[in-house]
Amino acid sequence: MSPNSNVEKRVRAKYPDIEIKKILLSQIFNKIGRGNISRQKDLIPSKNGVNLIVQKNVDNGYSGNFELGENRIFKAQSIIIGRQTGWVYYQPEKFMTTDGVLVLESDFQITDSQGLYLASAVNKQMGPFGYNNPVSVAKLKKLDIYLPFSSNGMIAFDYMEAYIKELEAERIKELEAYLVATGLNDYVLTDEEEKVLGHLKSGEIEWGVFKITDVFNITNTHNILKKDIVPDSGSTPYVTAGENNNGVSTCITYDLGKIERGNSILIAGKTMVVTYQPQDFFSNDSHNLSLNLRENNRYEKNTQLFLVSSLKAALFHKYEWGNSISSKKIKSDYISLPINNDKRPNYQIMSVYIKAIEKLVIKGVVEWKNKQIEATRDVANSD
Incomplete structure (x- = not known):
């Protein structure tokens, strides 16, 4: 069915x-x-x-x-x-x-x-x-x-x-049930989140420019062709160059010697799709780049999502199909990030900011959902 x-x-x-x-x-x-x-x-x-x-x-x-x-x-x-x-x-x-x-x-x-x-x-x-x-x-x-x-x-x-x-x-009914079941209908900002949003909006947060290779360890992924895998044969994500479903095409079992480290950022070399990969994964193309933070105590989801957005802002306008990114080219690229008093990346602000944005998005979804439910009821009552 x-x-x-x-x-x-x-x-x-x-x-x-x-x-x-x-x-x-x-x-x-x-x-x-x-x-x-x-x-x-x-x-x-x-x-x-x-x-x-x-x-x-x-x-x-x-x-x-x-x-x-x-x-x-x-x-x-x-x-x-x-x-x-x-x-x-x-x-x-x-x-x-x-x-x-x-x-x-x-x-x-x-x-x-x-x-x-x-x-x-x-x-x-x-x-x-x-x-x-x-x-x-x-x-x-x-x-x-x-x-x-x-x-x-x-x-x-x-x-x-x-x-x-x-x-x-x-779909609206399903969304309503999902928000309640997952607790995502709680979208009230904390004092810290409101403070970070306010400081970013007013320009009070200082930014710094860093070589991308100073922030990340960068390696090319392994090359596992689609014809060589068995779709749905395991539990490890098989990640491709697409944006849909976070780049995950299917989950497979394959040679563990070719697995990529999770809690990292993947740049699809030919399409410039940038995704955060929370789990260990297999990659479809050796042109893809795996980025792991040099400060290995900063492996936190919201921080990584902020970095994904920053990498897109830094690189998306520069590379495209026919002029793809590479591990050599990225050595000359820079990224802008919020900094702390030591002039180092302020990963705490990055994490808090993403959490605040998540709540604002959820708030918008909940308000839209409520309007749609009311509209649906109005139509039903007029029939």
Whole structure:
């Protein structure tokens, strides 16, 4: 039984005549475009600029706001597909994108819920595509997707709308139960956390610049190819270059002589994905870098998460596909960190700051969840 089978069962009860049928993607999206940005480094950041969408599997592909310049802009309510990755996202706002992204547009208006349903339908057909078989306009024009149809032969957009709203309502219930069970609904800041947030905001905390190699011991990981592993064969994470699920593709059993030390930071050499790995793990690529703090009494999760963010800020703009980071190049790179009176990294402030941010995020989630529950009740009461 699929995870969404209960949702589908409830919605089908309201729409008993629905039938799922095959249809050419090009019959829904009659325009298939492609981004024209080849050098992200040349873009000029702008707070009020246009959304930049790239090939990454988090944040809906969003990579910041930039001046449009002479770049092509795409309309809202479009769907993007990464050519090399097959990652699919619905875009509710206008955007620009890279030449590695294809854009599906239609002449008719859709709601956000319908857009999410359509994106999911497209995503389900992306299995054959990837780096060795990239998506193309020609391939998409021949691609079939599966959509709900009413008894009159028309696409059932009202069913899509109802399905997504029902799915959202179920996820909100699950979130509410999870927050209570884990104690994450407690988001009150301590005095120390409020003090650190205030000092950072006011600029009272002093920062220092350090060579990354002075802060970390850096080594290349081992190289364990996907074809050489047995997925789900053990309990040790097999970490790849993706951002989804903290880079963990599966858990395996393998040669312990090739295991990487946990409680460390991993930089995916080719994609610049930076993750904190709490457990010992196996790595898929020897281009990946494992970073272990030189001050080995500072191995604490929140500190590591702060360092992950700092490394991204220091390196993300510098390296990209085609100009990948390496253990040699990183020797010339620097990182900015809060410091103590001895001019050394202040790991305590880093840890407290991350805990405070975690609580603020949880507070936002709880408040959003409460609003959604009230909205769901209002809809239910009006039926």
